[in-house]
Amino acid sequence: MARSPERTEPILHNRLAVLRAERGLSRQDLADAVGANYQTIGYLERGEYNPSLALAFAIADRFGLPIEAVFSPRPFPALSDLVYNRPAS
């Protein structure tokens, strides 16, 4: 996940790109659903912007998932590792 050289706050990892791809959503679709700009979704996916609690909950709600399934302060294990029950590398 790319990180801006000027950024100082801790990064918040997320699964937005995977979840969008699974559901066939464009950035614009997701942005419209949560009241954000489509570029903001892109910055979130690149890890260059940490959402407010309200936006994070709105996004999790749009995917019908608990917030910790979408955002985490630690890197997510690969979904394939979870599905096939292999320990994360």
Place this chain on the structure above:
Amino acid sequence: MPMTTHPRSSRIDRLSQRARRIVAVATLTGLPAMFAWSSFWLGTSVPNLIWGPVSFLLIGMTAVGAIVLYRFVRDRANLGSTSLDERQRQLRDRAWVLSYGILSTVVVALVGVLAILVLGMERVVTLDPNLMSAVALCTGTLIPLVPIAALAWIEPDQPEDD
């Protein structure tokens, strides 16, 4: 709920941060540089043939740069805009804080130079009409551009379209 439609972007919307920073600096320095160049030119024997194109180029830097910056930023630097999402509002606020810092620095530097000249070196500073009209023109033109240039300066490169 703030929402912005997806403006599939022009080349200006896709300008890299580096390019935007170059445009911002050129925009804010073009007009003052033109006055500095004209002032320098008056004291030299450089022919008009040189003065004209160089002045035109320097004014053009500010004029074209301002158009590019306005086109890139649109209404995102406007404090009254209600169509921004939380990230855009954060960026706008950072741009205004940066603008305040830039303007404060310029004012403090100018006052400091005047203080050194007048108090330290006991020189007499004359504010002639030509200088004051140049200062007024630069101030009136550039101050509204500072927040826009600051926003163009700090906004990171845009994510690729999906």
